Amino acid sequence: MMREEIVFGPIHSRRLGSSLGINVLPERGKICNFDCVYCECGWNKDGRGDTRLPSAGQLRARLEAKLIECRDNGIPVDSITFSGDGEPTINPEFPEMVDISLELRDMYYPQAVVSVLSNATMIGRKEVFEALRKVDNPILKLDAPTDELVRKINQPQGDYHVADVVENLKRFEGTFTLQTMFLRFGDFDSSSPEVLEGWMNIVREVKPREIMVYTLDREAPAEGLQKISAEEMEALTRPLAEEGFKIQVRG
Ligand code: SF4
Numbered sequence: 001m002m003r004e005e006i007v008f009g010p011i012h013s014r015r016l017g018s019s020l021g022i023n024v025l026p027e028r029g030k031i032c033n034f035d036c037v038y039c040e041c042g043w044n045k046d047g048r049g050d051t052r053l054p055s056a057g058q059l060r061a062r063l064e065a066k067l068i069e070c071r072d073n074g075i076p077v078d079s080i081t082f083s084g085d086g087e088p089t090i091n092p093e094f095p096e097m098v099d100i101s102l103e104l105r106d107m108y109y110p111q112a113v114v115s116v117l118s119n120a121t122m123i124g125r126k127e128v129f130e131a132l133r134k135v136d137n138p139i140l141k142l143d144a145p146t147d148e149l150v151r152k153i154n155q156p157q158g159d160y161h162v163a164d165v166v167e168n169l170k171r172f173e174g175t176f177t178l179q180t181m182f183l184r185f186g187d188f189d190s191s192s193p194e195v196l197e198g199w200m201n202i203v204r205e206v207k208p209r210e211i212m213v214y215t216l217d218r219e220a221p222a223e224g225l226q227k228i229s230a231e232e233m234e235a236l237t238r239p240l241a242e243e244g245f246k247i248q249v250r251g
Helices: 056-072 094-108 126-134 147-153 162-170 193-206 230-242
Strands: 007-013 017-022 079-082 113-118 137-141 177-181 210-214 247-250
Touching: 007 056, 017 056, 056 094, 079 094, 094 113, 094 126, 126 137, 147 193, 162 193, 177 193, 193 230, 210 230, 230 247
Parallel strands: 017 079, 079 113, 113 137, 137 177, 177 210, 210 247
Antiparallel strands: 007 017
């Protein structure tokens, strides 16, 4: 699903309440340094050629206008979430955009939670790391425990090493949510010991304060993807739940 505005919503979500979305990627295109087989925005190559990234100034104007409109109409805003057509931390003005979102949140809806959905590829960069540390809820993706497995499911476009991501996740000292997609695709199977055990060991190492496990929801670009049911995901992650990890399963 492609987003066409910098600020969209609010949409109602069971988990986030009344939620405003922020898309800091092009209005009519997808830009990501992953090309996940399950991406709701489609393949990178079909990204419709729009590469104009919104600026921090544009975000400020649109977000402030939207917050004022919500306030004047008595519409609640419980969360503001960076989740667009691609990877938000690719926008060079992302750190400034985080500051703007926090500042406007404090002004208009001080109780709202600011979240960022990111694939964690850029968290080794100081400015990206620091910006993600400032938001209430950084939600960081890790779908598989080895570089080879990540290549199958996430298809990184540049240099990507799970070991580096793990080291960088540890620097969050547990103040993040880990997001993991569970699915079956060709010879990739999130429930296989090869994937599951390695992933669980990484969870134990990086100690997220929450884990979001989910499966396919909408249309995906690759054929032959299979969902994993909520019951199965619950059973698969039970050892972690028993060790005290907070796990949210979304089937
Ligand atoms: S990281 Fe997100 S935006 Fe990027 S390809 Fe994967 S699902 Fe799509």
